[in-house]
Amino acid sequence: MRASRSERGLHNVPxxxxxxxxxxxxxxxxxxxxxxxxxxxxxxxxGVGKTRLALRVAIDIQRAFPDGVWLAELAAxxxxxxxxxxxxxxxxxxxxxxxxxxxxxxxxxxxxxALIVLDNVEHLLDACAVLADALxxxxxxxRILVTSRRPLGISGEVSFTVPPLPRSEAVRLFAERAVxxxxxxxxxxxxxxxxxxxxxxxxxxxxxxxxxxxxxxxxSVEQLLVRLQDRFRLLTTGSRTALPRQQTLWRxxxxxxxxxxxxxxxxxxxxxxxxxxxxxxxxxxxxxxxHLPTEAVLDQVGRLVDQSILVRDATRNxxxxxxxxxxxxxxREKLHESGGADFRRRHRDYYRQLVMAMQPFGASQVQxxxxxxxxxxxxxxxxxxxxxxxxxxxxxxxxxxALWLYWxxxxxxxxxxxxxxxxLSSGSGPSAVRAxxxxxxxxxxxxxxxxxxxxxxxxxxxxxxxxxSEDRSAAFSIHFLGRVLLFQENLGGSAALTEHAIVLHRQxxxxxxxGFALVQLAITRCFQRRAADAIRLLEESADxxxxxxxxxxxSYVLWALGFATWLAGRADDAAELxxxxxxxxRDIDDRVGIPLCIEAMAWIAGSAGKQDRAAxxxxxxxxxxxxxxxxxxxxxxxxxxxxxxxxxxxxxxxAFSAALGKGESMSxxxxxxxxxxxxxxxxAAETQPRGPSPLSRREAETASLVAQGLxxxxxxxxxxxxxxxxxxxxxxxxxxxxxxxxxxxxxWVIRHxxxxxxxxxxxxx
Amino acid sequence: xxxxxxxQQLSIAQHAMVESARRLGGDGARIRYIRSMLIPGQSRCLCxxxxxxxxxxxxxxxxxxxxxxxxxxxxELVTPLTVTAx
Numbered sequence: 001m002r003a004s005r006s007e008r009g010l011h012n013v014p015x016x017x018x019x020x021x022x023x024x025x026x027x028x029x030x031x032x033x034x035x036x037x038x039x040x041x042x043x044x045x046x047g048v049g050k051t052r053l054a055l056r057v058a059i060d061i062q063r064a065f066p067d068g069v070w071l072a073e074l075a076a077x078x079x080x081x082x083x084x085x086x087x088x089x090x091x092x093x094x095x096x097x098x099x100x101x102x103x104x105x106x107x108x109x110x111x112x113x114a115l116i117v118l119d120n121v122e123h124l125l126d127a128c129a130v131l132a133d134a135l136x137x138x139x140x141x142x143r144i145l146v147t148s149r150r151p152l153g154i155s156g157e158v159s160f161t162v163p164p165l166p167r168s169e170a171v172r173l174f175a176e177r178a179v180x181x182x183x184x185x186x187x188x189x190x191x192x193x194x195x196x197x198x199x200x201x202x203x204x205x206x207x208x209x210x211x212x213x214x215x216x217x218x219x220s221v222e223q224l225l226v227r228l229q230d231r232f233r234l235l236t237t238g239s240r241t242a243l244p245r246q247q248t249l250w251r252x253x254x255x256x257x258x259x260x261x262x263x264x265x266x267x268x269x270x271x272x273x274x275x276x277x278x279x280x281x282x283x284x285x286x287x288x289x290x291h292l293p294t295e296a297v298l299d300q301v302g303r304l305v306d307q308s309i310l311v312r313d314a315t316r317n318x319x320x321x322x323x324x325x326x327x328x329x330x331x332r333e334k335l336h337e338s339g340g341a342d343f344r345r346r347h348r349d350y351y352r353q354l355v356m357a358m359q360p361f362g363a364s365q366v367q368x369x370x371x372x373x374x375x376x377x378x379x380x381x382x383x384x385x386x387x388x389x390x391x392x393x394x395x396x397x398x399x400x401x402a403l404w405l406y407w408x409x410x411x412x413x414x415x416x417x418x419x420x421x422x423x424l425s426s427g428s429g430p431s432a433v434r435a436x437x438x439x440x441x442x443x444x445x446x447x448x449x450x451x452x453x454x455x456x457x458x459x460x461x462x463x464x465x466x467x468x469s470e471d472r473s474a475a476f477s478i479h480f481l482g483r484v485l486l487f488q489e490n491l492g493g494s495a496a497l498t499e500h501a502i503v504l505h506r507q508x509x510x511x512x513x514x515g516f517a518l519v520q521l522a523i524t525r526c527f528q529r530r531a532a533d534a535i536r537l538l539e540e541s542a543d544x545x546x547x548x549x550x551x552x553x554x555s556y557v558l559w560a561l562g563f564a565t566w567l568a569g570r571a572d573d574a575a576e577l578x579x580x581x582x583x584x585x586r587d588i589d590d591r592v593g594i595p596l597c598i599e600a601m602a603w604i605a606g607s608a609g610k611q612d613r614a615a616x617x618x619x620x621x622x623x624x625x626x627x628x629x630x631x632x633x634x635x636x637x638x639x640x641x642x643x644x645x646x647x648x649x650x651x652x653x654x655a656f657s658a659a660l661g662k663g664e665s666m667s668x669x670x671x672x673x674x675x676x677x678x679x680x681x682x683x684a685a686e687t688q689p690r691g692p693s694p695l696s697r698r699e700a701e702t703a704s705l706v707a708q709g710l711x712x713x714x715x716x717x718x719x720x721x722x723x724x725x726x727x728x729x730x731x732x733x734x735x736x737x738x739x740x741x742x743x744x745x746x747x748w749v750i751r752h753x754x755x756x757x758x759x760x761x762x763x764x765x
Numbered sequence: 766x767x768x769x770x771x772x773q774q775l776s777i778a779q780h781a782m783v784e785s786a787r788r789l790g791g792d793g794a795r796i797r798y799i800r801s802m803l804i805p806g807q808s809r810c811l812c813x814x815x816x817x818x819x820x821x822x823x824x825x826x827x828x829x830x831x832x833x834x835x836x837x838x839x840x841e842l843v844t845p846l847t848v849t850a851x
Contacts, residue, residue, distance in 0.1 A: 080827055080828050081827040081828075081830060083830065084830045097769070098832075099769045099770070100770055100774060100778065100830075100831060100832060101830060102777065102778070102781065102829075102830045102831075103770065103771075103774035103777060103778070106774075106777060107774075126785065126788045126789060126828045127827075127828045127830065129784070129788065130781050130784050130785045130788070130828055130829050130830070131781075131830060133780065133781070133784055134777050134780060134781045134829075137777065137780060138777055153788075154784070414832070453834075
């Protein structure tokens with residue numbers, strides 16, 4: 001899994017494209033064009049290498065962008081309304097508010113000198129054009145590089161048509177690809193003419209050359225040439241109005257398709273129902289059956305990888321696969337010709353089962369959320385199937401509602417609400433599923449701070465739940481109506497509703513709801529200055545979380561316990577609790593909870609007379625909130641304002657501003673390190689003793705670089721070893737540490753910095 | 766409901782909606798963005814379009830990534846004062 005975004009550096013562009021061939025002239029021209037324009041679009045047919053060229057340009061010029069180079073891949077996105085969400089993903093922003101996302105993005109980027117690469121936008125041309133136009137108007141230092149089959153068509157845009165490779169570079173590319181299929185392959189006097197003719201036949205189109213080279217495992221260059229020439233005379237597939245080069249690519253793909261067995265062709269077709277990347281388990285569930293035995297799928301996948309139909313990402317564990325867009329489009333047409341609706345349904349069923357099996361209140365909750373993040377494109381596709389296929393709205397509503405904690409924990413509140421709103425307005429009658437969808441949408445709205453919408457949705461959800469005797473949904477509706485009142489600072493009303501919800505959760509035997517509701521009531525009690533009651537409630541909630549091995553709610557318990565303990569006058573204990581809470585929140589990457597913890601630490605530091613630290617922590621919290629982006633909830637303002645006023649008065653305006661600015665200028669990681677500076681050994685450290693590292697020196701070096709957010713390619717470049725070796729080190733690290741994701745590697749490194757050999761650290765600085 | 770929307774942001778939104786309407790209009794589809802009114806106290810923004818049908822208004826807003834609660838038909842009345850003055 002991808003490294004935690006909070007651990008990443010200032011770009012997300014895959015570094016070190018080892019297979020980049022030639023294009024020296026194009027690179028120079030593109031850089032020249034970009035020096036005079038803030039929007040450059042690389043146009044050209046599919047397969048001509050637009051993406052690769054754009055990434056190379058981005059890497060080459062990244063030093064000119066101190067605020068980062070960010071890649072947003074849009075090929076798997078179909079809904080134009082979600083383009084901004086994809087940009088949020090790319091920039092590592094979380095969508096925690098109900099604000100207009102474009103404005104939020106523009107505000108975030110306005111002071112920054114950054115480059116955004118929008119890749120594969122032709123199917124979302126209007127939405128991307130409008131967004132790019134809005135951002136460029138608001139952000140004077142921003143530059144945007146686009147790859148698309150057509151230009152965006154907005155003022156200020158400069159476009160560059162990516163040409164096919166000239167003969168010499170086409171031959172080099174063929175030779176490079178050939179070596180990976182036939183080790184030792186070289187262009188010699190004997191085969192030079194055939195290679196040249198082959199590249200000419202393929203018109204220098206990189207994807208066509210790659211597909212042809214993959215066949216060298218069974219054919220010689222001369223045989224390839226003869227067979228391609230024969231096939232090209234016979235094949236007529238593809239639009240007759242398409243440009244000759246597009247026909248060449250299409251025919252090459254068809255030729256490649258024609259060389260596969262019927263079973264492999266079927267698998268290719270069926271794989272096109274996936275979006276983004278996918279793993280073997282999903283392939284077996286969705287694609288096996290009907291002439292494809294499950295036990296044969298693994299070998300078939302191997303063959304499709306060998307033929308460059310599937311791209312294998314070995315940096316993931318389990319390994320994931322994806323398809324280039326031209327390959328996917330071809331397979332999708334073939335699937336359509338053979339009637340493939342059933343495989344879209346099976347795709348939806350697989351992801352529905354995955355979500356329904358999720359244990360959002362259990363020991364593996366964070367792994368589940370990470371897994372769902374990885375499957376986000378496929379979840380969208382499954383939801384889209386429910387929205388567009390007759391009679392599937394109920395299933396879609398159920399799926400979107402079951403993801404409620406995922407929408408929140410991974411900062412996808414607007415998107416979650418959008419799906420549920422669409423299903424709710426699809427005309428379904430009263431049902432238990434609808435009641436659940438109503439409170440889920442209400443919950444997402446209240447977390448966003450959209451109180452009026454939340455209240456309306458939750459009231460409707462409560463009324464429908466009670467009419468249908470849906471006790472669990474009634475409990476959650478009332479529970480979150482209590483939160484609405486809390487945000488409106490109606491403490492008495494909030495406490496009454498939450499107490500009622502607690503009774504209902506107990507009656508329904510729902511410990512998830514009960515654990516959350518106890519924390520909500522405890523926070524209300526804190527604001528009512530009833531710290532002892534709050535502590536009692538939090539202890540019960542902690543027991544529930546511990547019983548389930550759950551960490552998300554537990555992190556809020558610790559945070560609220562720190563707040564209550566501070567109110568009870570035990571500042572030292574409170575500080576220790578906040579440290580434990582913050583460590584836990586860092587482990588689970590809770591971007592909402594992190595600023596809340598840092599904020600509470602500021603209040604505690606201020607009350608202990610550490611005004612300089614308090615002011616800096618307030619700055620850290622402000623910066624962390626802006627990165628979500630979200631305002632501090634209303635009830636906390638009193639404590640925040642009090643802390644700020646006291647620090648300002650004691651330090652004086654100049655010193656206060658300096659300390660505040662120091663905190664505000666910190667990155668999230670710097671803020672975390674600053675806040676955790678005075679380390680107190682907490683449970684995480686106690687349960688994971690710091691013995692000698694189980695990793696070898698090379699693995700430790702790799703782990704440290706992964707923790708810094710580097711891709712395997714970047715790690716390979718940094719350590720001057722092959723990417724394959726890095727793949728192997730990463731798998732060893734995962735196995736030795738018994739963990740499953742890069743996020744967990746980062747967390748492990750941070751917790752075990754002392755046990756990582758100093759030699760490893762010195763080598764990577 | 767668009768919490769926190771400022772006048773400056775509304776101006777960005779206007780550009781986005783004008784551009785979106787321009788791109789999506791044509792080919793038999795008629796839509797024109799006319800104006801918006803921001804009510805900061807209620808975090809509410811009313812946007813006026815002239816269009817053949819409401820789905821087009823929906824698409825224009827979605828293309829501009831501008832969130833909306835609902836799309837209603839409206840009738841424009843000329844102010845009596847203007848009529849009298851004439």
